[in-house]
Amino acid sequence: EDQVTQSPEALRLQEGESSSLNCSYTVSGLRGLFWYRQDPGKGPEFLFTLYSAGEEKEKERLKATLTKKESFLHITAPKPEDSATYLCAAFSGNTGKLIFGQGTTLQVKP
Amino acid sequence: GAVVSQHPSWVICKSGTSVKIECRSLDFQATTMFWYRQFPKQSLMLMATSNEGSKATYEQGVEKDKFLINHASLTLSTLTVTSAHPEDSSFYICSARDWGATGTGDPQSSYEQYFGPGTRLTVT
Numbered sequence: 001e002d003q004v005t006q007s008p009e010a011l012r013l014q015e016g017e018s019s020s021l022n023c024s025y026t027v028s029g030l031r032g033l034f035w036y037r038q039d040p041g042k043g044p045e046f047l048f049t050l051y052s053a054g055e056e057k058e059k060e061r062l063k064a065t066l067t068k069k070e071s072f073l074h075i076t077a078p079k080p081e082d083s084a085t086y087l088c089a090a091f092s093g094n095t096g097k098l099i100f101g102q103g104t105t106l107q108v109k110p
Numbered sequence: 111g112a113v114v115s116q117h118p119s120w121v122i123c124k125s126g127t128s129v130k131i132e133c134r135s136l137d138f139q140a141t142t143m144f145w146y147r148q149f150p151k152q153s154l155m156l157m158a159t160s161n162e163g164s165k166a167t168y169e170q171g172v173e174k175d176k177f178l179i180n181h182a183s184l185t186l187s188t189l190t191v192t193s194a195h196p197e198d199s200s201f202y203i204c205s206a207r208d209w210g211a212t213g214t215g216d217p218q219s220s221y222e223q224y225f226g227p228g229t230r231l232t233v234t
Binding site for chain 2: 032036045049087091097098100
């Protein structure tokens with residue numbers, strides 16, 4: 001069964017304290033691994049797509065990496081405005097569906 | 111680019127009435143649109159997939175007669191919640207895949223989905 005699992009569920013960081021979010025996946029016919037940011041009461045905002053193991057992408061303080069079994073979202077020197085829920089999703093080419101993890105809620109304190 | 115809008119952003123309706131939510135891709139054509147439902151502090155749950163000009167495909171457990179989906183054009187899909195009840199209160203989010211990306215020679219980019227801002231439905 002296709003599954004995406006994120007950890008931790010919640011993460012509290014001090015401003016400037018770097019950390020990583022984990023996304024483990026078991027998906028048939030993976031066609032892409034996606035990271036989204038979601039603020040309360042809003043739709044998910046697209047961050048990255050990763051397609052093959054070893055691929056890395058960066059955007060400001062965020063860096064996403066991908067292996068054959070998991071993806072990491074590294075946050076370097078976070079700021080309070082980085083506080084949000086980060087969603088990981090995998091697209092299954094077999095089912096044509098995007099499978100979401102439960103999300104990691106990040107809180108960055110000044 | 112890749113902007114998806116939803117209207118309305120929030121709606122309150124009385125039990126037994128119907129509510130229509132619109133999802134539009136503003137700067138690209140979307141052959142496929144998706145409708146999700148999200149409960150508080152939970153992740154997105156796929157309700158249905160709609161392809162332009164054809165019937166929507168509903169996920170198991172989603173009542174197709176209650177949640178009517180129409181994808182009449184490459185930029186517009188609508189979700190109508192019929193005879194709404196309080197248990198239908200939720201955050202509804204649509205997403206769209208970029209049809210144009212499939213013709214760019216980069217087939218991988220066509221798997222990217224862009225989400226709308228969501229519609230908060232409250233049924234009283």
